Amino acid sequence: MANDALDTDNAWDLVLSAINRSNITLPVPGSDQPAVKINGKSWELVQPASEQARNLLSLFLPLCQPVTNNSRVIGQLGQSLDGRIATVTGCSRFINGDDGITHLHRIRALCDAVVVGAGTASTDNPRLTVRRTSGRNPVRVVIDRRQRVPASHHLFTDGDAPTLHLIAGDYQPGPKTLDPTGVTTVPCLGSAENETPASPERILQVLQDFGLRKIFIEGGGVTVSSFLKAGLLDRLHVMVAPMIIGSGRPAFSLPEIDQLDEALRPKAQLVNLGSDMLFDLAFDTAKP
Structure with missing residues (x-):
């Protein structure tokens, strides 16, 4: 060799x-x-x-570094050339090709927890496990304030990895114990009537209390955008597929800006995955 x-x-x-x-x-x-x-x-x-x-x-060694602060947060979005992550009906399987999906599984294998919002969990019924590569399964986390993800979905029934079910309610901070094979329900997201996205800071606090510090925000666009808006993403992988959808759900949902100097312009690496082009965006380089 x-x-x-x-x-x-x-x-x-x-x-x-x-x-x-x-x-x-x-x-x-x-x-x-x-x-x-x-x-x-x-x-x-x-x-x-x-x-x-x-x-x-070059893509994955930076994700392996020991976590020296409270958390390290990696996000990802898989989108079409015209910036869509799903059709108007929510269909997104699969925008990205085989190489992009394998890339997704590799990120999961390097993280303590993989997080999705209720919309992604309900529509895609994902497993969020590591199947296309070697590595361990992360803890699966679903942000589900109103408990609208069907109880029959894989995250709650397959037993392949622990699942944290974050729902409405007041949170009591402090060290927590995870059910190693089943579902642990955690009231922590405030009022069920609240229409705003769940607080990224609160979500990270909950995960830290469970000893989960290397966090992968896998989707969807609203969830990833909320962490980006809060300045909590250290890294963002955007996979672009050679596909034009023409309409549908946008990848990013961020506040409007007036001038381009207000735009986010992170350090970027462009990598050809084969089926998709990957933008590896480093936001942590701007942090102290």
Whole structure:
């Protein structure tokens, strides 16, 4: 292996080995030859690697860093060329291709919890587990103030991973215990009559109380936008599919601006996933 270029399988094994580790040299899988040196937020590849392997490392090694603050939050949106994440009826399966879906599963494998809103959970009936790659399942979190996600959906019935069901009610802060195989219902989202999106700050507080600090906001657009508006996203992956829908639900729902200097312009990396183009947007570089 030492004389061969690292491939995507090798690169993914290295990523899994890097979770919550820093200031370490990781060997080539199955060898004692050094492959990647990780120093704080930077990393150096010391073995030849394919372009796909390099891209994979550049996308996912930053997500592996130990969490030094209260939380690290990664968001994602899968959209069409014209910025739609679903049709007017809510149909979104599947805008992104196979490579984009595999990318989604890889992010799940690196996070403590994966979060979706009630609309996404109700319409898509997702499993939110890791099936297209190796890695562990995250805790599944559904923001469901009015308890409108059907009780028959996978998140509540399959037992493949723990589920946190966040609903209306007053929250009592403090350390919490998670049901390791079932559903834990947590009243925490205030009044059921409230029409505004659930507070991202409150959601992160609840997850921290359960010991969940590396958080993946998988959807939908309103939920991701609420975290972006609150300045709580450290990273955002936007996957763009070669598809034009023409109408439907927009990816972002943010306050209107008058001047372009008010627009968000994060540091960006563009990666060809194969079926989709990925914009890897780093918002954490602007944070102290």
